[in-house]
Amino acid sequence: MGYRLSKIYTRTGDAGETGLADGRRVAKDHPRVEAMGELDTLNSQLGLLLAELTHERSAHPALEEIIQALEPCQHRLFDFGGELAMPDYQALREDEVTRLEGLIDRWNEEVGPLENFILPGGSRLIAQAHVCRSLARTAERRCQQLNAVEPLRPVGLAYVNRMSDLLFVAARLIARRQGCGEILWQAAPAPQD
Template identity: 80%
Template sequence: MGNRLSKIYTRTGDSGETGLADGRRVPKDHPRVEAMGEIDTLNSQLGLLLAELEEAQAQWPGLAELIEVLQPCQHRLFDLGGELAMPEYQALNEAEVTRLEAAIDRWNKELGPLKDFIMPGGSRLIALAHLCRSLARTSERRCQQLNASEPLRPVGLAYLNRLSDLFFVAARLIARRQGRAEILWQAAPVPV
């Protein structure tokens, strides 16, 4: 990608449109722009999770593995945003989906089977991982919405789907490595 921003504001979006990298102008609420925005939001939230993990690893060294697995995800999300901005650009590949699946499988072995629904919480890190999970699902929905009218490459859709699964398992692993009990869902009491 050769283009670099030399000026942050251009005033070209003041009328409610934005430019894509291929030169097209589209409304700012176009499904492509919505998908790019959700991926950007997820990437920002992942940045916060990674910053918190960096600070916490001194106290809980077992968190370093999560950083190693999650850090590349920021770059791949940026790649996916690039693919959405420049439909001819292709950066993601199946190896990234396989990498996420391998981490999920490895972490799940440590965690064991899930027997109850889990609530997002227990520690700030656990809650942040769940927030990333829910934002990954929103990103996936926006991309699927776009895919219905403008087909996307299947690898990007699979990546987002697997990424949300990774965040769910990461939240559970954080709880385990912090020695925190998972907050289990409690059904509403049955009225008598």
């Protein structure tokens, strides 16, 4: 494979526009660019989660399954970003959504039903998984905003939606495999008369 980027800066975006892979120039705050940016943010934070999981796996070998499950997600998120940059390009397949659904079902069975609201935290890994989950929701909202003006393929929208569900269950599974209690939400005390 040849070089993808021969020059990092081009100065063509200094006036507030950027180029898409199909040659179109759009504003940097265009819904398409916003969606691509949120997918990139999610992918970056997912990379941090994977680095932290890799660092912790010697202490908690059961985290390896989570690493193996999440590593392909970085590539698929990049694929989806590529689809947004090149609207005629199609990389994501329905079987990727099915793969996430299978993981969600299997992991959810292990952690059991959710009986209380939980808060991010308990360990650095759990909190980072929740950061990724919340960023997946943001990416999904930006993709839906773009979809309202320029329809997207349903598989991409489904994939980013399942990512947030997967990351929620992954946070719970990390807690279980680290032997960390989940932080349960506590309602504010009722006001005293």
